[in-house]
Amino acid sequence: MINDFQLSKVIKSKFVLLLLASAFFGVTSVIAQTFTISGVVTDVKSGETVLYAPVLVGELPGKGIITNEYGFYSLSLPMGKYTIVCNVLGYERSDSLINLDRNLKYNIKLNAIVKELKEAVITAKKEEEQLRSAQAGVERIDMKDIAKVPVLFGEKDILKTIQLLPGVKSAGEGNSGFFVRGGAVDQNLILLDEAPVYNASHLLGFFSTFNSDAIKDAILYKGGMPAQYGGRLSSVLDIKMNDGNNQQRDISGGIGLISSRLNIEAPIKKAKSSFLLSARRTYADVFLKLSNKENIKNSRLYFYDVNAKINYSLGTKDRLFLSGYFGRDNLGLSNVFGIDWGNVTGTARWNHLFSDKVFSNTSLIYSNYSYKIFISNDQNEFDITSKIRDYNLKQEFQFFPNVKHHIRFGFNVIYHTIVPGQINSSVTSGINNIKLQDRYALDNALYYSGDYQLAEKWNVIYGLRLTSYSVLGKGDYYSFDKEGNVTDTTSYKSGDIVETYFNPEPRLSVSYNMNITTSFKAGYARNVQNLHLLSNSTSTSPTDLWISSSKNVKPETSDQISFGYFRNFKENAYELSAETYYKTMNNQIDYRNGADVQVNQQVEGELLYGDGRAYGLEMQLKKKKGRLSGWISYTLAKTERKIDGINNGEWYNARQDRTHDFSITGIYDLTKRWVLSASWVYYTGNAVTFPTGKYTVDGEVHFLYTERNSYRMPAYHRLDLSATVYRVKTAQKESSWNFSLYNAYGRQNAYSIDFREVENDPTRTEAVQTALFRWVPSVTYNFKF
Secondary structure, three states, rough: OOHHHHHHHHHHHHHHHHHHHHHHHHHHHOOOOEEEEEEEEOOOOOEEEOOOOEEEOOOOOOOOOEEEOOOEEEEEEEEEEEEEEEOOEEEEEEEEEEEEEEOOOOOOOEEEEEEEOOOOOOOOOOHHHHHOOOOOEEEEEEEEHHOOOHHHHHHHHHHHHHOOOOOOOEEOOOOOOOOOOOOOOOHHEEOOOOOOOOOOHHHHHHHHHHHHHHEEOOOOOOOOOOOOOOOOOEEEEEEEOOOOOOOOOOEEEEOOEEEEEEEEEEEEEEEEEEEEEEEEOOHHHHHHOOOOOHHHHHHHHEEEEEEEEEEEEEOOEEEEEEEEEEEEEOOHHHHHHEEEEEEEEEEEEEEEEOOOEHHHHHHEEEEEEEEEEEEEEOOOOEEEEEEEEEEEEEEOOOOOOOOOEEEEEEEEEEEEEEEEEEEEEEEOOOOOOOEEEOOOEHHHHHHEEEEEOOOOOOEEEEEEEEEEEEEEEEEEEEEOOOOOOOEEEEEEEEOOEEEEEEEEEEEEEEEEEEOEEEEEEEEEEEEOOOEEEEEOOOOOOOOOEEEOOOOOOEEEEEEEEEEEEEEEOOOEEEEEEEEEEEEEEEEEEEEEEOOOOOOOOOOHHHHHEEEEEEEEEEEEEEEEOOOOOEEEEEOOOOOOEEEEOOOHHOOOOOOOOOEEEEEEEEEEEOOOOOEEEEEEEEOOOOOOOOEEEEEOOOOOOEEEEOOOOOOOOOEEEEEHHHHEEEEEHHHHHOEEEEEEEOOOOOOOOOOEEEEEOOOOOEEEEEEEEEEOOOOEEEEEEEEEE
């Protein structure tokens, strides 16, 4: 048997060979007599770049490339005449005869197919992409589908839609939080124009922070994510905002029962620069004013968010993007209680072409999440605040040596500041002011990856990410005994290095294309996470606390292997996929019984650490063409934890463990004017800890808890319906009404179950179920002109 050190040497040596091989292939491509054709694929009407569009060579079947996340492509071919084909669903096919006798710049402009009073399905996805790409466990979200899928309150919602995909599980009734392949909510990296979003929910999770009107593209990696991504164990949701129409003014929006939105796009200088401004606000608080009760009339219940973006074309080789997001929630009961939270992000990106084969992106990124709780009563008046703030520099290069090889490499530096909490009280309050020490960290990463066609039927995506995470002073850091008591305190000055963790993260995915309709895939990925969320529930809460790795809290790590089978039917009208995975996780965090995590300077003493494992099977059948489209998803999964001090050190169900998860989503074009859609979901109840007995101390009843998460909530199922009628649908104008019904057959699904004494018989205990939504109808008017 080989030990860990020998295994580490073997892994490192294999990746060195991969790096040398990729360098060799790059050199040999230069030596060969080739020329390069490169450019950007855009939409003629809006000027928006078309991401992940296939650019193929007609004379060389199977040869081509997919545009990158900025719409750029580069093809190196022997000298000759070629037909460059770009065929994207929802656009007219583009065929161009090119005489490649020198390096050429050729921008491809696509015309969208828009028929009056008929919805155009626009997706920048190659029909055979799930077969040809070596990347497994990836889902590209079609923004047009999101507009049709029925969700709570009738809002188009990315996060609610991805919960209908295999391997992705909802965090609860109406909640935008989600679990991926056994991971917790905080183990998902959510990016908006490269900026991390730490709490992606409005109104306690019933809305997501993302206004779909402002979104161009979204990709979900469920495992084996490419090496340019890091920092989370389970998944990456990479969301890109629209750039803004650089050809003409475009105004769109919607008016609903509890929220409205407005989106404005227009050129600053036609074909050279443009802007986007998108805003949304709920107005449930307006209806509170109608109450005759003073405390309800003075209450607050709303959120708002704003997306903005400007882009400039500085020439044929340079382009500058400035984008930002600002969102805030405000909930409050009169002047007695209130909670205020929100995100701010900002991204400045510079795209530069060093040559026809070398693309560069430089990004400066800012992200800030904060919350504030206000409490006032007869005796006390105080507020609690917390925040996490990042300054981020990312530099990436993309190299296109030939049609078989695409290389990425770069670095990422993030400076984290965490304000874990502070209490500010009035002079008359009986509560003292408390200020927890701020925490600082420097998060560095180098990465290299390649997408390479080994042979006609074999494709491989390989990568290596090297991370260095340094915990910085100033502040006091504690040592604890096994019971969580402080045994020692060490003080550090500003800039001192408290602890540094180095971790390699190898990634490898391989696909074998058996024939033109069938492929098999296998992958391995290691991921590391140094920011951890302390939460007492499965669903997200604005008051959940982020903490950094430290001397006591070690980086979480995961190793995942996966295998997949993919098949297309009837000329790519149907897609079938089946993936299985097994994931091990180290340094997982859970609480001691009775843990106190709010505004606690020694919060690390309340934590316990151990291992986790998750495994499952994911299946999906998707129909993409015809009047009826949609998908069926099923997930069979298990996720467990093993932590000393919990459940006698034996394996127990994680809070997000859910055995079965099943969903059906259908979209039907009934007529040219009417589009009907429906979704039905069923899943096993979450794992929970219920009392197994009770006892009395000084006349008070206390419940006894034994095994952690050994019980289940009742099974959940729900049917949602939606109908959209188009009054006008042309290339320039759109007018439609959307009618939706959430929970159509009125099932009272359990949101929580509490235990209490029976009012007339204190010797007996009863379980009380709380359900949130029985029927929720909504109506929204959407427009575009």
